[in-house]
Amino acid sequence: EVHLVESGGGLVQPGGSLRLSCAASEFTFSSYAMSWVRQAPGKGVEWVSGITQGGGITRYIDSVKGRFTISRDNANNTLYLQMNSLKPEDTAVYYCARVRGTLATYDYRGQGTQVTVSS
Secondary structure: OOEEEEEOOEEEOOOOOEEEEEEEEOOOHHHOOEEEEEEOOOOOEEEEEEEOOOOOOEEEOHHHOOOEEEEEEOOOOEEEEEEOOOOHHHOEEEEEEEEOOOOOOEEEEOOOEEEEEOO
């Protein structure tokens, strides 16, 4: 069964940075595009960013463009999300997801890691 484990979340002040990681196993990681999605308190799941199998194409939701960077290490089956200039509205549980179809659709996601941006 597909296994995705996120880490790297935490409490950070506005303007700060965090780097999320997602360790993937039980499937051929390099064969799949991957995405990050998030869910803020009381809101639905929101797609944040996606990356193609080889990492050559990346996409972002407008609200994080220029602040977040998605990347992947296919040799180590790991997905990353570097988050800079964090804002309180970035507070959410962040999930990595295996893409199925477009970058905004997925078939599996992990258990998530909490990111809280607050002073």
